[in-house]
Amino acid sequence: MSTTPPVLAAELAQAWADIQRHHPELPDLAAPESLIGESSSACGHELSFERLLHEAVHGIAAARGIRDTSRAGRYHNRRFLAIAEELGLDHPEEPHPSSGFSLVTLKPDAKRRYRPTIDRLQRALKAHDAAVASDTAGTFRxxxxxxxxxxxxxxxxxxxxxxxxxxxxxxxxxxxxxxxxxxxxxxxxxxxxxxxxxx
Structure with missing residues (x-):
């Protein structure tokens, strides 16, 4: 069995800690491995640093007692967007009718701030994807x-x-x-x- 998933979980935890350094009110990430292998259709992102920062917005909203979504978590409202902007995310268009402001993207200054973290996490994700592809090749899924x-x-x-x-x-x-x-x-x-x- 591949040892990559624990390595990726550790990298996710480290990236989360990097975000916490800039935003101390962000709660700890209880189970980084829960993000591996499942992207969120409501959040609209594959696993990436951008997705992790998106999840951090939800974490800060929870810490502040702010309801940042509705419609069973699918619609991301303007309170979500306000916190997203604090964390360096942007949504330049009008809200999507069903998901609101969920499809946020990294602003250039956030990309610069987190460049080492982004690069490290991308390397871990590539290694994880390669390991998963080799582990599942020719097997029943x-x-x-x-x-x-x-x-x-x-x-x-x-x-x-x-x-x-x-x-x-x-x-x-x-x-x-x-x-x-x-x-x-x-x-x-x-x-x-x-x-x-x-x-």
Whole structure:
């Protein structure tokens, strides 16, 4: 098994600490590995320093008790944008109808400030992607492949034998079983129902 994911988690934690040096009120990142392998469709970014800074905006909003999103976290409001601007992010256009100001980008001064951090994290991400590609080459990818998910935050219903269900990103479920606390059996993505014959 590759040792790259722990290395990437450490690099994410270090990058977060670099952001905290400029913004001390930012809470600690509890689980950097939770960002690996799953981008957020609401945030609209693959894993990158820009995405990490976006998540830091949410962290500062939480620390300040500010509600920065609505619509189950999809719509990023002007309070989100105000904090994003403090952290060196910009949204030069009008808000998106469904995601608001979620697609923020790094301002030039933030790129300069964080250049060593950005470069270090990009190297770790490239190494992680290469390791994942070699680890999964020629292997069965599980439910993610059947349902066409790239791990981009699209959740589907997974069920267990006792009738409970959860919404989960297929690629996350493919990594390891998620076990039901009620019956102790793993959740699974049900096979699609066959189409009824016409005619």
């Amino acid at each position: 599980g439910p993610a492949a059947r349902h066409g998910s790239s791990g981009g935050g699209v959740r589907v219903k997974a069920v267990c034998d006792c009738g409970r269900n959860v919404r989960v990103v297929p690629s996350v479920l493919a990594q390891a079983p998620i076990v039901c606390g009620g019956c102790g059996k793993p959740f699974r993505i049900p096979e699609p129902e066959p189409l009824a014959a016409v005619g």
